[in-house]
Amino acid sequence: MTVLPFLTAGWIFLAGVYGMVTSRDIVHAVGCLAVAQSSTYVLLLTVGYRRGGIAPYFTDTPLRTRTVDPVVQALALTDVVVGATVTALLLALAIQIRKRHGTVDPDALTGLRG
Amino acid sequence: MVRTADLLPLAVAVPLLGAVVLVITGRRLPRPAIDALVTVWAALEVAGLVLLWLRTGDGHSVSWLGGWTPVHGESVGIVLVGDRIGIGLALLTSALVLAVVVYSWRYFDEPPVAHAGTFPALLLLFEAGMVGFALTGDLFDTFVFFELMGAVAYALTGYRIEDPRPVQGALVFGVVNSLGAYCSLLGIGLVYARTGELGFAQIGVQLTRHRPDALLSVAFVLIVTGLLVKAAVVPLHFWLPDAHSVAPTPVCMLLSGVMVEFGVYGVARVYWVVFSGPHGIAEPHLRATFVTAGVLTALVGAVMCWQQRHLKRLLAFSTIGHVGLFLAGVALLTPAGTAGVALYVAAHAGVKAALFATTGVLLDRFGSVDEHGLYRRGRELPFVGALFTVGGLALAGLPPFGTGLGKAVVEHSGQERLPWLPAVFVFVSALTGGAVLRAGVRIFAGAGPRPRERYAGPETTGGGEEPEIRDPRRRIPVPMLAVPAVLLAPALAVGLLPGPGVALAHAARQFTDRTAYTAAAFGHHVGPSAPVPDVGWNTEGVLLGLVSTVMAVLFAAVAVWGPVLRSPLVGPVTAVCEGVGRRVIVPLRRLHSGHLGDYVAWLAVGVAVLLVAMTV
Numbered sequence A: 001m002t003v004l005p006f007l008t009a010g011w012i013f014l015a016g017v018y019g020m021v022t023s024r025d026i027v028h029a030v031g032c033l034a035v036a037q038s039s040t041y042v043l044l045l046t047v048g049y050r051r052g053g054i055a056p057y058f059t060d061t062p063l064r065t066r067t068v069d070p071v072v073q074a075l076a077l078t079d080v081v082v083g084a085t086v087t088a089l090l091l092a093l094a095i096q097i098r099k100r101h102g103t104v105d106p107d108a109l110t111g112l113r114g
Numbered sequence B: 001m002v003r004t005a006d007l008l009p010l011a012v013a014v015p016l017l018g019a020v021v022l023v024i025t026g027r028r029l030p031r032p033a034i035d036a037l038v039t040v041w042a043a044l045e046v047a048g049l050v051l052l053w054l055r056t057g058d059g060h061s062v063s064w065l066g067g068w069t070p071v072h073g074e075s076v077g078i079v080l081v082g083d084r085i086g087i088g089l090a091l092l093t094s095a096l097v098l099a100v101v102v103y104s105w106r107y108f109d110e111p112p113v114a115h116a117g118t119f120p121a122l123l124l125l126f127e128a129g130m131v132g133f134a135l136t137g138d139l140f141d142t143f144v145f146f147e148l149m150g151a152v153a154y155a156l157t158g159y160r161i162e163d164p165r166p167v168q169g170a171l172v173f174g175v176v177n178s179l180g181a182y183c184s185l186l187g188i189g190l191v192y193a194r195t196g197e198l199g200f201a202q203i204g205v206q207l208t209r210h211r212p213d214a215l216l217s218v219a220f221v222l223i224v225t226g227l228l229v230k231a232a233v234v235p236l237h238f239w240l241p242d243a244h245s246v247a248p249t250p251v252c253m254l255l256s257g258v259m260v261e262f263g264v265y266g267v268a269r270v271y272w273v274v275f276s277g278p279h280g281i282a283e284p285h286l287r288a289t290f291v292t293a294g295v296l297t298a299l300v301g302a303v304m305c306w307q308q309r310h311l312k313r314l315l316a317f318s319t320i321g322h323v324g325l326f327l328a329g330v331a332l333l334t335p336a337g338t339a340g341v342a343l344y345v346a347a348h349a350g351v352k353a354a355l356f357a358t359t360g361v362l363l364d365r366f367g368s369v370d371e372h373g374l375y376r377r378g379r380e381l382p383f384v385g386a387l388f389t390v391g392g393l394a395l396a397g398l399p400p401f402g403t404g405l406g407k408a409v410v411e412h413s414g415q416e417r418l419p420w421l422p423a424v425f426v427f428v429s430a431l432t433g434g435a436v437l438r439a440g441v442r443i444f445a446g447a448g449p450r451p452r453e454r455y456a457g458p459e460t461t462g463g464g465e466e467p468e469i470r471d472p473r474r475r476i477p478v479p480m481l482a483v484p485a486v487l488l489a490p491a492l493a494v495g496l497l498p499g500p501g502v503a504l505a506h507a508a509r510q511f512t513d514r515t516a517y518t519a520a521a522f523g524h525h526v527g528p529s530a531p532v533p534d535v536g537w538n539t540e541g542v543l544l545g546l547v548s549t550v551m552a553v554l555f556a557a558v559a560v561w562g563p564v565l566r567s568p569l570v571g572p573v574t575a576v577c578e579g580v581g582r583r584v585i586v587p588l589r590r591l592h593s594g595h596l597g598d599y600v601a602w603l604a605v606g607v608a609v610l611l612v613a614m615t616v
Helices: A004-022 A026-048 A070-101 B004-025 B031-056 B084-106 B118-135 B139-157 B164-195 B200-207 B214-230 B239-244 B249-275 B283-307 B311-330 B335-366 B382-395 B402-414 B421-445 B478-496 B498-511 B514-521 B539-564 B570-591 B596-615
Strands: B061-064 B079-082
Touching (some): A004 B164, A004 B596, A026 A070, A026 B164, A070 B139, A070 B164, B004 B031, B004 B061, B031 B084, B079 B084, B079 B200, B079 B514, B084 B118, B084 B249, B084 B335, B118 B139, B118 B249, B139 B164, B164 B239, B200 B249, B200 B514, B214 B596, B249 B311, B249 B335, B249 B498, B249 B514, B283 B596, B311 B421, B382 B402, B382 B421, B382 B539, B402 B421, B402 B478
């Protein structure tokens, strides 16, 4: 197994974090969170990958067929659901912030400090 | 008759089902019917967990969901494992949820008019997430329950979506916590890559067959990152004061009372069962790193707590201070330290929830949680003032409160190795308790001169808050006064009665025994081998508790009456304090900028430091 996909996952995660740190727009920041999260998909699928393996279902293939790991696919699917929920919720909050504060720039939100 | 093992999935399913029922019926039922329904439901959950606690005793309850038991030691199933600490924490959560449900009977009389079932349904979902987190024996499920309680907590924090502050606090809370959770998931992926297992016990067994290397340390650090974010460990703590100071009061009771402590529980559980094996994470390394992190967190929390005038924010920072102490106590890696923390957490939950509940009364009456703005205005509420003061004293560790007992047990277990540890515990308890007493004396007794209104530095005032109940002329609802009083009683009972202490001492011995847990997950019974730690009061513990209480009272007195004191000593002391304030405290306060990007950057820094500390 090559180390490249793992490095890719790390790179995507860091790209998301960098985007959040420098973000000037909350919607953009939530998008960057989704980018950071997509690194987990890459990592999970990499972990379960087997060279030459097919998709793990056995309707018309012999039981001994080499397949990729179905467990990580279930994990990635759960992860997608979690991510969709959180992103939707955060975007809803972003809309409310725009309504109540009149801005989506994190630099302009100074109500809570000290 | 229900089998004991079936009570485990039921404990998660009951609140989930309750949430569904409330969402469906919420539109049709009148408000009192909804309150009655949710109260019965919360009580049912408490009853189920009490039964589970009694039946499990000093053993483990194990349930393989759907009957997917391991075959020849290999498993693809998902397991729930209940031991005393896990079930106890779930029980504490459910009891607190019941208290919160009763407290909020008259809460949110108005919004949202269309659907009165939303808030209690969210509370039950939150409970399901926390109970599941306490009972799961599976690493991936830990992540799922973590995100379930997280997502519901974000929604609850921003529940009053028409207020500007809650939506901001909820967003910061959501982004930082979710990012932490994704770090955990990356770590879980790495562990799965190494072992091909997801159950705590199974991973632990597999890891003993590999040499420890950098991958293991990196996976450990990533997994605990999410948990440490939840536990608000410095420098991953910035979201907590922002979220807790703006969430509705009943939600604050849960967030501060138990949710934050789940982070510490998660770290301890993952370490003991998964990583404490012969080829796991080295013990001295871990102890040094996490005790340092805990002490740093405790000091930052206490110092920042003292600086606040926004009462909820003050209590939030006091939670950070105490969580730091919990982490340091657990990181001693001894059964006695764990037992002390368990006692401390149980008592702290009651005390902190009671303090938030009394703050909620102030918010209800005066539409403000600002210590300076409320000066003298609380004199018409002597009973509330008494509760607030007792809460402050309990927070400072006054014997015989359970907080004092927990503190004493941890101090005693830690001082052999780290003789300075009791000093940290006393200082942090005294400063956080003192801050509460200071606020109480000013608000409810009107003592001292009127505090300043303006401050040049970064500050969050508590004025101009939206009252959460919109009829200031009516009497204070009875539940809002009864609940804090009732919540203080168990905090006292934990310290006074020998029963909880003995049970938690056994629980801690079992919790810190990896073999017993692993054997139980595979269906065998192995008794824990270590001796049961001693958790009674001793002279030294009582003395240290009294010292911290006296210091708290002194701190409060100096803060309130210091400005009017006429003595030659005052001048130099004030000068020194101002110097420290300028050089240390103002920069520290400036770090709490409320800026999302800053908080994410601090999270990255925290992970980097932890990676260096654990791998080098």
